[in-house]
Amino acid sequence: MTPADAPAVHLSGLRLDRGGRTILRGIDLTVPRGSITAVLGPSGSGKSTLLAALTGELPPAAGTVEVFGQPVPHGSRALLEMRKGIGVLLQGNGLLTDLTTAENVALPLRTHTKLPEALIRRLVDLKLNAVGLRAAADAYPRELSGGMARRVALARALALDPPLMLYDEPLTGLDPIASGVIMSLIQRLNDTLGLTSIIVSHHVHETLPIADQAVVIANGGLVFSGTSAELDATSDPLVRQFLRGEPDGPIAFDTVKRGEAA
Numbered sequence: 001m002t003p004a005d006a007p008a009v010h011l012s013g014l015r016l017d018r019g020g021r022t023i024l025r026g027i028d029l030t031v032p033r034g035s036i037t038a039v040l041g042p043s044g045s046g047k048s049t050l051l052a053a054l055t056g057e058l059p060p061a062a063g064t065v066e067v068f069g070q071p072v073p074h075g076s077r078a079l080l081e082m083r084k085g086i087g088v089l090l091q092g093n094g095l096l097t098d099l100t101t102a103e104n105v106a107l108p109l110r111t112h113t114k115l116p117e118a119l120i121r122r123l124v125d126l127k128l129n130a131v132g133l134r135a136a137a138d139a140y141p142r143e144l145s146g147g148m149a150r151r152v153a154l155a156r157a158l159a160l161d162p163p164l165m166l167y168d169e170p171l172t173g174l175d176p177i178a179s180g181v182i183m184s185l186i187q188r189l190n191d192t193l194g195l196t197s198i199i200v201s202h203h204v205h206e207t208l209p210i211a212d213q214a215v216v217i218a219n220g221g222l223v224f225s226g227t228s229a230e231l232d233a234t235s236d237p238l239v240r241q242f243l244r245g246e247p248d249g250p251i252a253f254d255t256v257k258r259g260e261a262a
């Protein structure tokens with residue numbers, strides 16, 4: 001397979017360790033270009049850890065991580081180059097409080113390109129327009145609602161036109177209306193800009209409707225992979241426990257204890 005027709009993400013036999021402990025093992029996953037994949041799972045199951053492997057922040061302990069057909073490089077200039085092609089919306093927004101909305105969105109463009117100021121302003125304008133926040137260009141983060149701040153962070157993640165977007169808990173702290181706005185925005189951006197999106201979340205009911213594919217992480221591995229409809233229909237007790245949010249069942253409540261005992 002050439003990189004031109006390779007999937008956006010391909011994980012094979014992936015094992016990820018942190019602090020001397022195996023967090024995830026035996027992960028096989030293909031994310032087709034243009035798709036939206038939901039990565040679901042309980043708190044502490046390793047969802048953010050999986051994203052860290054995609055951005056090259058955490059090297060695999062075993063197996064391979066490929067993004068657009070290329071193995072993710074480590075500790076080099078090549079990694080920095082690859083990272084420009086991945087937009088990340090972090091579990092917090094990470095906006096700089098003493099910069100305006102427009103200045104926050106301009107930051108990646110100023111850091112990673114040598115574009116002239118007029119063009120940077122034009123690009124910032126376009127990105128803010130894409131998230132419906134052109135009017136808030138001169139506002140500071142403290143003047144924005146939670147939902148607006150999340151959209152600014154989204155515009156900033158899109159600044160360099162990355163073909164792959166990673167969202168880590170994009171709904172944290174948002175009310176149902178703001179959550180709906182963010183989810184439909186993620187879907188619209190994915191479709192209109194031809195992106196590939198991976199959404200990590202424990203908000204199952206908000207995330208599944210826009211996902212083409214869903215995977216569930218629990219007990220150190222992938223316990224489900226399929227379409228949203230297949231997930232709804234599964235009778236796997238472990239997956240059902242997670243979907244229903246029940247404390248008792250095959251998913252250990254204290255995953256740290258489970259890891260230590262293993």
Ligand SMILES: Nc1ncnc2c1ncn2[C@@H]1O[C@H](COP(=O)(O)OP(=O)(O)OP(=O)(O)O)[C@@H](O)[C@H]1O
Binds near residue numbers: 023049091
């Ligand atoms: N830097 C680190 N060093 C050591 N252990 C870590 C580190 N980061 C995470 N872990 C451990 O890895 C496991 C998975 O953490 P991770 O943050 O990936 O979970 P998560 O599924 O994203 O949880 P949440 O839904 O709460 O964000 C946890 O047991 C956590 O304690």
Ligand SMILES: [Mg+2]
Binds near residue numbers: 047048049091168
């Ligand atoms: Mg997390």
